[in-house]
Structure formats: C-alpha cells, structure tokens
Amino acid sequence: MNTWILEKEGFSPADAAADGNRFLCANGYLGLRGVPEEAGPALFPAVTLAGVYDQFEEKWREPVNAPHGLRLQLTMNGRALSLEETAPLRHKTMLDYRYGIYHRDTDFGPARILSSRFTSLADPHLMADQYRVEFQKSGLVSLRVGISTDIWDINGPHLFGFRHHAEEILLTEATTGQKGIRVAVAQGMEISPRVEESISVEPDGLYRTLVAEVFPGDIWTLSVYASVYTSLDHPSPAAQARASIQRAMRVGYLELLQAHQAAWDQVWQASEIQLEGDEAAAQALHASQYHLNCIAPRHAGNMSIPARGLSGQTYKGAIFWDSEMFFFPMFVYTQPEVAQSLLRYRIETLPGARKKAAEYGYRGAFYAWESQEGGEEGCTNFNVVDVFTHRPVRTYFRDKQIHISGDIAYALRSYYDITGDRSLLEEGGAEVILECARFYLSRASLHADREEADFADVIGPDEYHERVTNNAYTNQIILHCLQSALALADIFADRPAWFQGLLLQIKYEKDWPLLENICRRLPAPREREGVIEQFDGYFALEDCTLEEVRSRLRDPREYWGGDHGVAGVTQIIKQADVIAMMALFPGLYTDAQVAANWAYYEPRTEHGSSLSACMYALAACRVGRLEEAWQLFQKTAEIDVLGGGKQWAGEIYIGGTHPASNGGAWMIAALGFAGLRMRGGQLTLQPHLPSQVKRLSFPVTAAGRRYRVEVTQEGGTITEI
Ligand code: IFM
Numbered sequence: 001m002n003t004w005i006l007e008k009e010g011f012s013p014a015d016a017a018a019d020g021n022r023f024l025c026a027n028g029y030l031g032l033r034g035v036p037e038e039a040g041p042a043l044f045p046a047v048t049l050a051g052v053y054d055q056f057e058e059k060w061r062e063p064v065n066a067p068h069g070l071r072l073q074l075t076m077n078g079r080a081l082s083l084e085e086t087a088p089l090r091h092k093t094m095l096d097y098r099y100g101i102y103h104r105d106t107d108f109g110p111a112r113i114l115s116s117r118f119t120s121l122a123d124p125h126l127m128a129d130q131y132r133v134e135f136q137k138s139g140l141v142s143l144r145v146g147i148s149t150d151i152w153d154i155n156g157p158h159l160f161g162f163r164h165h166a167e168e169i170l171l172t173e174a175t176t177g178q179k180g181i182r183v184a185v186a187q188g189m190e191i192s193p194r195v196e197e198s199i200s201v202e203p204d205g206l207y208r209t210l211v212a213e214v215f216p217g218d219i220w221t222l223s224v225y226a227s228v229y230t231s232l233d234h235p236s237p238a239a240q241a242r243a244s245i246q247r248a249m250r251v252g253y254l255e256l257l258q259a260h261q262a263a264w265d266q267v268w269q270a271s272e273i274q275l276e277g278d279e280a281a282a283q284a285l286h287a288s289q290y291h292l293n294c295i296a297p298r299h300a301g302n303m304s305i306p307a308r309g310l311s312g313q314t315y316k317g318a319i320f321w322d323s324e325m326f327f328f329p330m331f332v333y334t335q336p337e338v339a340q341s342l343l344r345y346r347i348e349t350l351p352g353a354r355k356k357a358a359e360y361g362y363r364g365a366f367y368a369w370e371s372q373e374g375g376e377e378g379c380t381n382f383n384v385v386d387v388f389t390h391r392p393v394r395t396y397f398r399d400k401q402i403h404i405s406g407d408i409a410y411a412l413r414s415y416y417d418i419t420g421d422r423s424l425l426e427e428g429g430a431e432v433i434l435e436c437a438r439f440y441l442s443r444a445s446l447h448a449d450r451e452e453a454d455f456a457d458v459i460g461p462d463e464y465h466e467r468v469t470n471n472a473y474t475n476q477i478i479l480h481c482l483q484s485a486l487a488l489a490d491i492f493a494d495r496p497a498w499f500q501g502l503l504l505q506i507k508y509e510k511d512w513p514l515l516e517n518i519c520r521r522l523p524a525p526r527e528r529e530g531v532i533e534q535f536d537g538y539f540a541l542e543d544c545t546l547e548e549v550r551s552r553l554r555d556p557r558e559y560w561g562g563d564h565g566v567a568g569v570t571q572i573i574k575q576a577d578v579i580a581m582m583a584l585f586p587g588l589y590t591d592a593q594v595a596a597n598w599a600y601y602e603p604r605t606e607h608g609s610s611l612s613a614c615m616y617a618l619a620a621c622r623v624g625r626l627e628e629a630w631q632l633f634q635k636t637a638e639i640d641v642l643g644g645g646k647q648w649a650g651e652i653y654i655g656g657t658h659p660a661s662n663g664g665a666w667m668i669a670a671l672g673f674a675g676l677r678m679r680g681g682q683l684t685l686q687p688h689l690p691s692q693v694k695r696l697s698f699p700v701t702a703a704g705r706r707y708r709v710e711v712t713q714e715g716g717t718i719t720e721i
Helices: 013-022 237-251 253-271 279-293 322-334 336-348 350-359 403-419 423-443 472-491 497-505 508-521 546-551 578-584 591-604 613-622 626-637 659-673
Strands: 005-009 030-032 047-054 062-065 068-076 090-096 101-107 111-119 126-135 139-148 159-166 170-176 182-192 196-202 205-214 219-230 274-276 677-679 682-684 695-702 705-712 715-720
Touching (some): 005 013, 068 182, 159 196, 237 253, 253 322, 274 279, 279 626, 322 336, 322 403, 322 695, 350 423, 613 659
Antiparallel strands (some): 068 139, 101 111, 126 219, 159 170, 170 182, 274 695, 705 715
16 A cells, blocks of 8 residues: 555545545645546635635635636537546546645546646645646547636635736736735646647636647647735735746746655655554555645745635634644644744734734733634634524634633743744744733632632633633643743743833733732632543533434534533533643643543543544553554544545534644654653653554654654654754
C-alpha cells in the first residue's frame, strides 16, 4: 500500500460533497475542492478564499468562493463527456498527499481524460492543471476551457458586476457585495497540438472554445493555469493575476510543479510522522498531516485557519478555539512560524475582542466564538435550525462560551514555553493575555455571603449543556489565564519599557491584586469518588445510556443540545470536556484521577464533534488504555480519508474537512503515543505505544533547536539534529 495515496474507483453524485473534501487541494490562500474539472454547482466545486468574507442580504456571513479558473468541459459529437451527464466506463480519482496533487482518469469510451492538478505551495495565488485527452473514436470535439462564474455558494451570491476581458490571457473581475472587495481571476492555457479556438463571454463565465475533428489515437495535452488575487492582497488584483499567469506560462507546468514539490518537501521535512506497523494508520496519519499542512496560512503571517479549513463555506469560514487547542500543537512543534501566524491573528483581532467584551458590559477581551476578519463575531444568536419547525433556535455559543479567551491565552503561553521565544508576547501577546484576564475579572460572580467566585451562566466544550455554572474546563482555563497574566511579571522581570507601559495601561496597581484574589477564590472542582463534576448539578441529571438518548430522537438530524434537545436533561455530553481539561493540563491530575474520569465520561460521550476523540485518546494513552487509544486514534486520523464526521446540526450543513481531527491525530501520535512534553524547558518522552505500532519517528522543533524523536516498543529517544 502506498501510504501517500488516496484512491477511489467509480463515480457517484451522492458522494460528491464528501469527495470534494477528501480530495481537496489547498495552499493556505485558497482551497480547490476535489471534484472533476467539468463539475457544475450540483457537484459542489469551489475555490474558497481564505480570509475574504461577505454577507448576502440577511444570510450568514461566509468566505467568498472565487470564479473557478480551472473549468474544462469536453463535448464529442454533441455529447457532453462529463461525469454529471455521461456514465463513464471507468473513473478513478487519486490524491497524492505528499505533494497535494489531484489526479483523475476517466474513460468515457470515445475519449479518456487524464488530469493532474495542484494549488501551488510555492505561489499561493496559482493553480495548474495538466489535462490530457486521448481520443479513442473519431468525431467532432469541442472543449470549453475557461473561468466559470457559475459559483456554488451556501449563503451567496457574493460576487457582482462581473467584467470579462477576452484576451489571450482570460481575465474575470468581480466585486463582493458587502465590502466591495475586488476579486480577479486570470487564466492561461497551452495546448498541443494547436487547435482552432474562439473566446466568448457566456452566461456562466468567460471561455475559450477549442473545436476540431479528431481521430482514434489523437491526443490533446493542455496545461491550464489560473491565478486569483483580491484587492486585500494588492491594489491592482487584475494586473497581478494577469502577470502571475504570464510568469506561469513562461516557466511552464513542470517547473511550477517542481517549485510546488520543493515547498512540500520542506513541509514534510519539518513535520512528517512516520508510523510503522499498520499501513492504513500510516496513510491516515499522512492524510491528517496533509489536510492540516495544506491549509496553513504560510503566505500571511497573521492569519488563522477556519474550522473546516478551506474545504468550503461551512461554519462560515470562521476561526474557532480549534485553532489554538487542536491546530496549534502540531505547528508549534514543527513549524513555529505557522503557530505564530495563528496567534498573530488573535493579537491583531484584539480590538474586536475588546469591542465584544464591551458590548456585553465587560472589560478586557472576549474573543469571538466564530471569528472572522478583524475579530468580527460570525456566530449568530440562532446558530441551529429546528428540524421540525424549521425555526431558528436561540443558541448561546456566542454569549456563553467564554473559555475562548482563556484558550487563546493558553496557546500564547504554550508558544512561549515551547519555543522560549518572548517576541510574540512582546509584540502584543502579553497584552492579549492581560486583556483576557481582565475580561474574566469582570465576568466573575462574587457572592456577598461566601468567599468563592463562580463563573456562572457559561457553556463548556460540551455544547449540549448550555448556561451552566462552574464548568470545570472553563474554570481551569480561566485560572490558567489569570496565572499566565501574573506570570508575565516573571517572564518580563527585566521590566522593558513597553511592559511598564502595558502595566500602566491595564492599571496594574488596581488589577494585579484582583487577579491574585480571583485565582484564590475560584472553587476547586467538585468531585464524587474521584470523578470531577463537569459543572454544578451535572451529577443530578438523568444518568442514562447514549443509546437511550439516541432512541429518543424523532429525526436523525435533530439537534441534541439546548433547552429542547434530547441530551440537555441527561448526563450525555457532546464532546470531551473534563477529559479535554485533563489532556491539556496533564501535570495537574494523577493517573488515577484521569483513569476514573475517563471511565466515567467516555461512555457518556457522543463524540458528536470531531474535537472529541483525540482528547479521549490522549487521556487513554496516559492511563494505559492502549487498545481504546488506538481505536480513537484511527477514528481521528481516518476522518478525511473516509469522508466521515457529522454532516448536519439541525438543518445546518456542517460537512467539510476536519482540521481539528487532523491536528488531533498529530497530538495523539506525538503527545500521546510518544508522550512528548516540554517540562521546564526540556523535551521529555513517556511512550505509550499501542501494540499495533512498531516504530514512530518524527521531527520536532523546540527552544529554537531541531530534534528527531524515535519511539519503538523498547522505548524512545530524542536526538538533536
Ligand atoms: O469549535 C467546535 C466546537 O467545539 C464544536 N462544534 C464545532 C466547532 C467547530 O469545529
């Protein structure tokens, strides 16, 4: 088995949504869904742009899909040789995870189409497709090669005022409706042998049509290049896109491919985990690392990654806590510059977080639950649609999931602990931590008749139980945030001038003692027989099985949470909550505590989120439940190989790739199986290798040095390289 290749034989329109995700090509700037070149909107093709958002009318704000510059449609003797219209004799799709190359091989009978395409990692604006048609019958052929404006959007349309330039390099420009962002797509093409062509503006875009009489044995080979720029990248996106195509055509497909491959080689050199012992697992790990690496915003330095990556517009293209808790670990240990980018996004969106805190009547920084550009909150008050009434349901993720600010502070602190680099804290990170801490000061509930300070009316990671008090995870992440704020005094004990200024700005004299005060007054989590209560009153809820709760559903797409959901009145939880806390704060809990809590919560967890299994796997490694850890690892790592995961929350489509699981797979392998940890400035290993794994080997970067970790059933080593 080649663990770098994903292959699928056959074609079914019913799989198109899932396959578009599984076979995705992306490069951090854009994502090109894995559907064949001829696909129209029914097969969900998309070129999703990172960080370019738009709102149409009252619909949800979401990322913009650009006009599709790699659309090719073949017609022979008046018959469309398209998977949507003609059943092929044979069709095969492949994705090469090492280099992010999508291949298709379709035999329609009269002609066979073979193509290879990629979104360049060397030039993130560029996509290239080598498209070859082998004619097996004679006839009259017409091939449309162009820029499609027939765009599939979930909540669109987003682009207006299309302007087409029918020149040798095709160019289409349009403008987003809400903010007037200009989007330009240019396309160039080379074909051998030369064929007569005409260019025309058509209702669905700008196309070059190639027409010729062909005979059996004739072969057409095309290299098609498309480039996307927006006015967020450059004041003249059209000129940039055109120039990018001129460059591409000068150097040609092979040279572009080589540059792209060289860029991927560097990524794998920095991050590849080699797993020996189980080929399917090794493939799943490559898939996970590919899917997370291909959406890293390497081009930007101040962008983060949406919860469904660049696989489309699901989850509004927004940035969730997934970035800090699930994507960040792989990057900070392998490509710290990407980890920096994720955190710089939070630093730069601090004004948005301050604004949100102020809107709710608090001080400091309350980050958006679903953050878009500038930290704008994308989460609506009605984030679920009831499947019975079709009415929006009031949800409280936006208002009550206050752990988000602490999650960001946690990642900032980890960045410093793992890299030893103070610069990010100096360049705004310290301010973020302090502002998050100040938010919690103003959010705490103090009581007239007791010492303890509560955090009431919150939602923890388990979103099914809304508006609870003292969620253990939330309280712990808040405590860590407050302690990290206080720790800044030690990290910057040399008191640089900017830090003194910051202390003045946050009214150090007044706020510092308050931080210490709240740290002291946060209640210890309540426990019963060693099991931490997820929130006050959780143990009093109905204790029934997952199957029992599932059997109460009247519609498989019903939302389980909130006031009317089947899970809300029971102890069944959506995703790791107490266990997430134990996985993220391993030093705070004994093995016995982790074991007791795992045994209690795992059977009560739906794993209804792709963020869940990896946290349970990490805890399972720790307590020697290696068979369970292995199964949870497989579930986590395979998700985008199989195209699995939940597709619906109520009536809302939530399909796409699963970067949190992708990051989770890295976490299980490196932090769980190898037991990698940074303790007091030193990397340590505590291997917990399931019997299925013979050897794990991976590179790690810490404190500015590079290491190779090797783990076998006999033990592990860390060697500086
Ligand atoms: O951030 C998660 C959340 O924890 C569960 N629902 C999906 C979100 C995006 O992945």
